[in-house]
Amino acid sequence: MSGDVCIVGIGIHRFGRTDGLSGVDQGVYAVREALADAGVEWPQVQFAYGSSDAAGNPDTMVDRLGLTGVQFINVRNGCAAGGSALFSAQMAIKSGEFDLGLAVGFDKHPRGAFNALPSEYNLPDWYGEVGQMVTTQFFAAKIMRYMSLFGISQKTLGMVSEKAFRNAVHAPHAWRRQPVSLEEILEAPLVSDPYTKYMFCSPAEGGVALILASEKKARELGKPLIRLKAATMRTRPPSSFEVFAPSVDVVEDDSRPRGTASRIASADAYRLAGIGPGDIDVAQLQDTEAGAELMHMAENGFCADGEQEQWLAEGRTEINGALPVNTDGGCLACGEPIGASGLRQVYENVVQLRGDGGGRQVPNAPKTAYSHVYGAPGVSAVTILER
Amino acid sequence: MTPIADGLFTEETPPRLIGGKDRETGRIVFPCPASPTFEAVPLSSEGTLWSYTVQRFRPKTPPYAGPEAFAPWVVAYVELPGQVIVEARLNDVAFEDVKVGMPVRFAPSPLNPDLLDSLYIPAYVPAGGAA
Numbered sequence: 215m216s217g218d219v220c221i222v223g224i225g226i227h228r229f230g231r232t233d234g235l236s237g238v239d240q241g242v243y244a245v246r247e248a249l250a251d252a253g254v255e256w257p258q259v260q261f262a263y264g265s266s267d268a269a270g271n272p273d274t275m276v277d278r279l280g281l282t283g284v285q286f287i288n289v290r291n292g293c294a295a296g297g298s299a300l301f302s303a304q305m306a307i308k309s310g311e312f313d314l315g316l317a318v319g320f321d322k323h324p325r326g327a328f329n330a331l332p333s334e335y336n337l338p339d340w341y342g343e344v345g346q347m348v349t350t351q352f353f354a355a356k357i358m359r360y361m362s363l364f365g366i367s368q369k370t371l372g373m374v375s376e377k378a379f380r381n382a383v384h385a386p387h388a389w390r391r392q393p394v395s396l397e398e399i400l401e402a403p404l405v406s407d408p409y410t411k412y413m414f415c416s417p418a419e420g421g422v423a424l425i426l427a428s429e430k431k432a433r434e435l436g437k438p439l440i441r442l443k444a445a446t447m448r449t450r451p452p453s454s455f456e457v458f459a460p461s462v463d464v465v466e467d468d469s470r471p472r473g474t475a476s477r478i479a480s481a482d483a484y485r486l487a488g489i490g491p492g493d494i495d496v497a498q499l500q501d502t503e504a505g506a507e508l509m510h511m512a513e514n515g516f517c518a519d520g521e522q523e524q525w526l527a528e529g530r531t532e533i534n535g536a537l538p539v540n541t542d543g544g545c546l547a548c549g550e551p552i553g554a555s556g557l558r559q560v561y562e563n564v565v566q567l568r569g570d571g572g573g574r575q576v577p578n579a580p581k582t583a584y585s586h587v588y589g590a591p592g593v594s595a596v597t598i599l600e601r
Numbered sequence: 602m603t604p605i606a607d608g609l610f611t612e613e614t615p616p617r618l619i620g621g622k623d624r625e626t627g628r629i630v631f632p633c634p635a636s637p638t639f640e641a642v643p644l645s646s647e648g649t650l651w652s653y654t655v656q657r658f659r660p661k662t663p664p665y666a667g668p669e670a671f672a673p674w675v676v677a678y679v680e681l682p683g684q685v686i687v688e689a690r691l692n693d694v695a696f697e698d699v700k701v702g703m704p705v706r707f708a709p710s711p712l713n714p715d716l717l718d719s720l721y722i723p724a725y726v727p728a729g730g731a732a
Binding site for chain 1: 605606609620628629630631632651652653654655656657658660661663664665666667674676678680681682683684685686687688690696701702712722723
């Protein structure tokens with residue numbers, strides 16, 4: 215295939231809680247919106263990849279969309295599910311097999327923390343019985359270690375959450391759209407130290423759909439070209455620190471952060487796109503908790519470890535900063551429907567590149583946009599868009 | 602003292618944790634996998650705190666099998682030098698006194714302190730002068 219894979223249509227069902235609508239309903243809603251945005255009809259769609267973790271098989275939505283016999287493949291890949299669906303969809307076009315397809319993700323989780331069972335992760339039952347099958351413990355312990363190595367303060371964690379809620383005020387698809395003061399964030403009850411309740415995202419609901427096309431097809435449709443310059447999905451390297459780890463390797467030099475799937479996926483994405491972190495105009499980074507955004511700034515090459523304290527103090531990740539991060543409030547304000555979350559980031563990036571961000575629009579017509587997700591048991595997906 | 606699972610603690614007094622040493626690479630993991638490629642080895646009783654958090658809400662049941670009554674506890678990652686970093690509880694310390702790098706010692710604790718015959722779970726306490 216010559217040219218790039220392009221995103222020609224986007225759709226989203228509001229994140230948060232929508233009683234009375236199933237996860238699949240929210241996925242279908244997003245697909246219809248994306249089809250309309252692209253100006254195509256469902257029968258023109260040649261293939262689909264769909265991701266959902268807890269809300270049923272995505273391919274069942276052909277009941278609603280039309281029984282056209284379309285190829286429809288379901289993807290489950292932890293928090294990287296949406297990114298994996300998108301990766302697969304772009305490969306289908308790159309291969310030359312198809313020139314118009316769909317990546318869709320949705321989910322609907324019960325209230326409260328994720329309720330994983332040891333057997334699903336190849337762990338012994340006692341690990342859950344003693345109370346260690348809790349994702350928040352890992353995320354808190356990861357930032358606690360990072361804070362001790364690189365001098366990040368709890369106040370800076372609070373500033374990440376404050377920014378998220380402030381940005382989400384202008385994002386119609388976000389869940390929590392009320393600003394929360396830094397003081398209230400820091401003084402809220404601790405959930406898992408050093409994180410207060412405003413510093414963790416919540417499992418949620420929502421749906422996102424993206425219509426992808428070959429460059430030739432995109433030109434025929436007459437759409438502005440939003441090019442998918444890179445989409446990568448990678449797994450963890452040796453000695454990494456991951457969710458649900460009864461033990462972690464001892465390493466010789468433990469004064470630096472360990473290797474992660476994110477570092478690998480990120481380096482690969484930059485290589486494919488032929489650009490570096492300094493060329494990115496806006497970024498959506500996995501922020502399932504406030505410290506994740508900070509650590510992922512470094513893991514994705516945007517700053518050195520320990521520079522985040524200064525970056526936040528200078529407002530560099532604000533909408534009008536040098537590198538706006540999580541312009542729609544990220545997971546902190548949108549919540550996390552696992553199957554949809556990674557695709558929400560790409561949706562937001564397309565909105566920004568088209569200049570449709572309204573009150574949250576990044577100034578000066580951004581040309582490049584970056585997205586990143588991370589999840590259990592050590593998976594990561596990255597995309598780079600260009601217009 | 603009955604451990605919450607077989608093969609977790611050695612049978613000596615006081616007990617030590619049992620890890621698994623990869624017969625090929627020498628890498629040590631915890632717990633010891635039920636695989637002939639791993640050899641069960643006793644882990645060091647002393648280590649330092651690698652990282653931690655405080656579990657402030659009662660985990661969901663299942664899988665959590667602790668008492669209904671909930672009191673927050675420290676979730677610790679303890680580095681056993683030259684061996685492995687293990688996840689366990691850290692007891693007998695005020696939350697504000699917990700510091701990365703502090704020395705700790707293995708001391709299993711009951712999952713339900715109100716039961717005389719409670720099962721014991723992997724846990725540490727501050728070692729040396731820190732307690």
